Amino acid sequence: MIRVLDIIEDTMVDGPGFRTSIYCAGCRHKCLGCHNPQSWDFKGGREMTTEEIMKIIVADPYANVTFTGGDPMYQCDGFAELARAIHRQTNKDIWCYTGFSFESLITRAQRELLELLDVLVDGPYIEKLRDPDLLFRGSSNQRLIDVQKSLYSGQTVLWNPDVTITI
Numbered sequence: 689m690i691r692v693l694d695i696i697e698d699t700m701v702d703g704p705g706f707r708t709s710i711y712c713a714g715c716r717h718k719c720l721g722c723h724n725p726q727s728w729d730f731k732g733g734r735e736m737t738t739e740e741i742m743k744i745i746v747a748d749p750y751a752n753v754t755f756t757g758g759d760p761m762y763q764c765d766g767f768a769e770l771a772r773a774i775h776r777q778t779n780k781d782i783w784c785y786t787g788f789s790f791e792s793l794i795t796r797a798q799r800e801l802l803e804l805l806d807v808l809v810d811g812p813y814i815e816k817l818r819d820p821d822l823l824f825r826g827s828s829n830q831r832l833i834d835v836q837k838s839l840y841s842g843q844t845v846l847w848n849p850d851v852t853i854t855i
């Protein structure tokens with residue numbers, strides 16, 4: 689079960705190609721200049737089951753999937769269940785946005801969700817670091833992290849469509 693604010697189909701701004709973006713409710717980061725402050729309320733939107741969300745995801749055979757919000761890391765268990773269903777039923781990749789840094793995600797529930805992701809866009813939005821030319825993110829502190837390579841190597845590895853960068 690996930691508390692969902694909105695589901696946007698065929699978006700091209702939350703990762704490469706066409707994507708189905710799941711916008712969840714609830715965020716405590718309260719970034720100055722947040723693009724979506726109405727998403728902060730944990731009681732916003734409505735609860736949806738994994739099955740309800742999967743019907744929308746599988747209806748588009750060409751769109752990959754993005755978890756965003758709000759912050760999906762406040763609903764790790766629900767998103768992990770959804771990610772498992774996506775992997776079982778499709779070959780879609782999964783991107784996830786969070787206001788936490790990758791290195792700070794250390795609880796069991798957070799690690800279980802991480803293990804199911806392809807790319808994590810991490811860190812809070814910082815208004816003074818805003819750069820409209822950045823790919824798929826708002827401020828330059830945020831990183832596109834190749835989650836599987838990072839977990840495997842024990843280092844933070846940045847995602848790049850052509851080159852892998854280890855930091």
Ligand code: SF4
Nearest residue numbers: 715718719722758787
């Ligand atoms: S983490 Fe994202 S949703 Fe939460 S306050 Fe920051 S920009 Fe807004």
